[in-house]
Amino acid sequence: MTEATRRAPGSPCWVSLMAHGLDATMDFYGGLFGWEFHPGPRQLGPYVRALIDGKEVAGVGRLPADPRLQVAWTPYLATPDVDRTAEALRCCGGTVGVGPLDAEDSGRLAIVTDTAGSVFGLWQAAGHLGIAAGGVHGTPVWNELVTAETAAVVKFYRTVFGYQESRDPVAAGHGDRDDGPEDYVTLVRDGLPVAALRGVGKALPRDRGSHWVTWFQVDDVDTAVERVAELGGRVVDPPEDGARGRRATVTDPEGAVFNLVGSGR
Structure with missing residues (x-):
């Protein structure tokens, strides 16, 4: 396993899941991958980070109480300037659904879609660089x-x-x-x-x-x-x-x- 490092722009650096039942979701992935959990940034609502041997590998949050919202894993792509990337994305036909906004001292993020309607995230790292473990079960x-x-x-x-x-x-x-x-x-x-x-x-x-x-x-x-x-x-x-x-x-x-x-x- 390796410590988290600052990723090159455009590289996937994090994955996050938004679900309706946070406790049940934690039970499922904890049972499957052996993840443990600790609280994440409060600006993201009910949100936890998953750990393997104390190293962060993914995030899990709670969706608003709306059954129409789709439950899905979302990759985050690294950027040195989330605001500038979000604006470039708009100019190329993408859309910005959430943000850009700060996640405490962890970094700055936006949730966006590409021209085909696929959802992904942008992450400008500060205190949280992203996935900190690799090459083992559950990463x-x-x-x-x-x-x-x-x-x-x-x-x-x-x-x-x-x-x-x-x-x-x-x-x-x-x-x-x-x-x-x-x-x-x-x-x-x-x-x-x-x-x-x-x-x-x-x-x-x-x-x-x-x-x-x-x-x-x-x-x-x-x-x-x-x-x-x-x-x-x-x-x-x-x-x-x-x-x-x-x-x-x-x-x-x-x-x-x-x-x-x-x-x-």
């Missing part, structure tokens, strides 16, 4: 945007964050040429893959639209999938082997989608 390791087609939205991310692009998911170190769609773009920053866009065409869920999916590393995918079911979650795609290891897609009891990937990936 986020990758983020993919699932959308109908990548051609338009990739222009948005390239313009706002200055990404380079790779159309070879295996060469970039993520994805699976064996079973993945051809419409797959890896976003590259300073020569390193940081996230990906996956075009799925008509297979895009109508009830979700374009959305980001976070991948969490686990010691054993099959065991973790069984645990998901025991804790009240649901299996969307059962475990299977791909070019980069064993993986599965699941949801928590409130329907938040995420991927599990084996540590041998």
Whole structure:
């Protein structure tokens, strides 16, 4: 595991889940990943940070009491100036839903959407640099945007964050040429893959639209999938082997989608 470091602009630095039942959500992820929790910034409402061996790996907050609000994992992209990035995002056709606002002395944030309607966060780090652990069970390791087609939205991310692009998911170190769609773009920053866009065409869920999916590393995918079911979650795609290891897609009891990937990936 590694201490949190300041990420390059455009790099994913944090993941956060907003749920209706905070206590039940903590029980689920604590049982699945072994997370412990401590309070987060008060400006975010009821909000906790998840820890592994005392190191922060994710955030969990409570949604307002509105059943129409979607429960989902949200990645945050690092920026040295959240206000400037938010303005650039607006100029490129994105929208700002929340903020920019300060989160005590931790940093400054905004919740935004891209041109396909996918929600993500912007994070300008101060006292809180982001994910502080990696390479062990229960840590986020990758983020993919699932959308109908990548051609338009990739222009948005390239313009706002200055990404380079790779159309070879295996060469970039993520994805699976064996079973993945051809419409797959890896976003590259300073020569390193940081996230990906996956075009799925008509297979895009109508009830979700374009959305980001976070991948969490686990010691054993099959065991973790069984645990998901025991804790009240649901299996969307059962475990299977791909070019980069064993993986599965699941949801928590409130329907938040995420991927599990084996540590041998």
